[in-house]
Amino acid sequence: MIYNDISHIIIITNDAEKVGYEIFKERIKKNLWPIYYKTKLSGFLREGIEVLFYIAGDNELAQSFVASATIERIVEDKDVITDPNKKFARVLYHLKFKNIKIFKEKIEIKKHLDNLKFIKAENKRYFGLYLQGGVKKIDKDTFDYVLSQTK
Numbered sequence: 705m706i707y708n709d710i711s712h713i714i715i716i717t718n719d720a721e722k723v724g725y726e727i728f729k730e731r732i733k734k735n736l737w738p739i740y741y742k743t744k745l746s747g748f749l750r751e752g753i754e755v756l757f758y759i760a761g762d763n764e765l766a767q768s769f770v771a772s773a774t775i776e777r778i779v780e781d782k783d784v785i786t787d788p789n790k791k792f793a794r795v796l797y798h799l800k801f802k803n804i805k806i807f808k809e810k811i812e813i814k815k816h817l818d819n820l821k822f823i824k825a826e827n828k829r830y831f832g833l834y835l836q837g838g839v840k841k842i843d844k845d846t847f848d849y850v851l852s853q854t855k
Contacts, residue, residue: 710745710750711844712753712756712841712842712844712846713745713753713754713755713840714755714756714758714769715757715758715838716758716759716760717757717758718760718761719766724763724764724765725764725765725766728757728759728770732801732804735801736798736800738795739796739797739838740796741796743837744837744838744840745840745841746796749778749839751778752775753774753775754847755773755774756847757770765810768810768811768812769811769813770806771804771806772803772804772805772851773802774801775799775800775801776800776802777800779797779799779800781795781798807855808855816853817831819849820846820849821843821845822846
């Protein structure tokens, strides 16, 4: 798979020390999103990439797209730090965003599985497997489709 041509991604937030949506709100409020040492695609993220934010898990707004943004810049951390929401997760760097848009209503992924090209399995029951790793590369059509569902 080619990663140097990434233009659209999903950033996934899971339940951890707090509910996934609470973690999302804290990070967006600070406009500082941690990328961990073992995050998939961490070496390929750059300014200008368009982002969808997805909440995984079982709690508030889970299994839904909740916002979009564009990566404005990468903030290198001078010290080795860990994320208070994920014990023992070392942060590699942080992302700052521009054009942040919180959706008025969540977009439940289960209602749109047939229109999301990155979910390739015939059996859509296991769609969660395609949303592991913290960051997922997607195509422009999928990104545009999800945005077209916002109100």
